[in-house]
Amino acid sequence: MNELPIKETKNSLEITLCGKGSCKCPAVDIHLDRDDVIIGGKEEGFTTFTKEQFELLVNEVKNGRFDKFIK
Numbered sequence: 001m002n003e004l005p006i007k008e009t010k011n012s013l014e015i016t017l018c019g020k021g022s023c024k025c026p027a028v029d030i031h032l033d034r035d036d037v038i039i040g041g042k043e044e045g046f047t048t049f050t051k052e053q054f055e056l057l058v059n060e061v062k063n064g065r066f067d068k069f070i071k
Contacts, residue, residue: 030054 005016011032018025026041030051037054040046049057060066 005018007014012030014027014029016025016027024041024043026039026044029038035051036048037051038046038048
C-alpha cells in the first residue's frame with residue numbers, strides 16, 4: 001500500500017486518503033483550534049464530525065468493527 005501524504009504542524013494534521021497517487025483524494029483535516037474534524041474533498045464533498053464523534057469512529061476502527069468489510 002502507498003504511504004499517505006501527511007501534513008502535520010504544531011496545531012494541525014491533514015492526512016490525504018490517496019491510494020493511487022491522485023491529487024483529487026479526500027483528506028482528514030483536524031486542528032487543535034477547531035471543534036470539528038473535516039473529512040472530504042472538493043470532488044467528493046465534505047463531512048464534518050465533532051471531535052467526540054470522530055473519536056467514537058476511531059475507537060470502532062481500532063476495535064476491528066470494520067475488519068470483515070475491508071479484508
